[in-house]
Amino acid sequence: MRLLEWDLAFAVGESALNVVGAFIGFSVARIARQGYRETGSPTLLRLMVAFVFLGSGLCITGLSTLVDLSALHSVAYLAVAASMLLGVATFMETAGYFFLAFSYGINARSMGKGAMLTPLIATPISAASALLKSLSFVFLLYGFVETMMSYFVYKKRQTLMIGSALALIALGELVRWVSIFTPGVSFVLLVSVGFKIVGFFMLYAPVMEFSSFKGLGEYGKL
């Protein structure tokens, strides 16, 4: 009974953290969307797509945690549904990190299709999940290195914060990847979500400054 109570608390906590992460992800996507609509910049389009994927992925992860909890009551099809939802969420998050890394100029032809799709077809869901997590880590690390390189050029505080945020999210992904090989250790999962949420908050802090943009639309069609 105590185990069920702990699982319930853990599942609700993890879901709440994921929903917070999703909110932050969608907020960044909203600003990037406005920027894309106003300037037509492909960079902002990629940022928007990245954060829509990340927000959706986190939302579905939160949902899968709750569905997984329901499966504790020995409802087999719910366990399958939770596993499938988690697979979809992992894919969406990895796609989000891919688009984020792609914004920094990763060559899509050499890395995108080959690295993303071939392993998915060839491997079962659990192995694909581990692979996607490791890919997410690589994409995030790439984003972190590029952001920090930009920081050393421009010395902008916001860039430093976003670089640190990407490092924390990457750390969260690494811990999550480790947790795949240590099943049943909920604490490791919680640490992973914690790293990711702190990372998302650090990402949101500098982005929040841009939330009250004045659009370019009022200047007419140019």
Add this chain to the structure above:
Amino acid sequence: MASYRTQVRIIADVLRTAKDNGSEGVGITALLRKANLSYARLVKIVSTLVASGLMEEVIVEKTSRYKISNKGVEFLQAYGHFEEFAKSFGLGL
């Protein structure tokens, strides 16, 4: 490899060149040099900017010069916000 510039970025580049020249304004030849566009395209863009009130045309010694208007300065500030947003991620527009 040269980076692809969107229409809005080209407009921002033209406006910045005009702004850098202050109240004296800038001639079409200097704009051509800085904006890196064909003559026909630049003339079309400058006409649009003048028509929409982002630039002002002044005649000095029988030649046209172009100055940025207050509305143009506001446009550059708004564009700058999006540029800063992208730069926060270490990216350029």
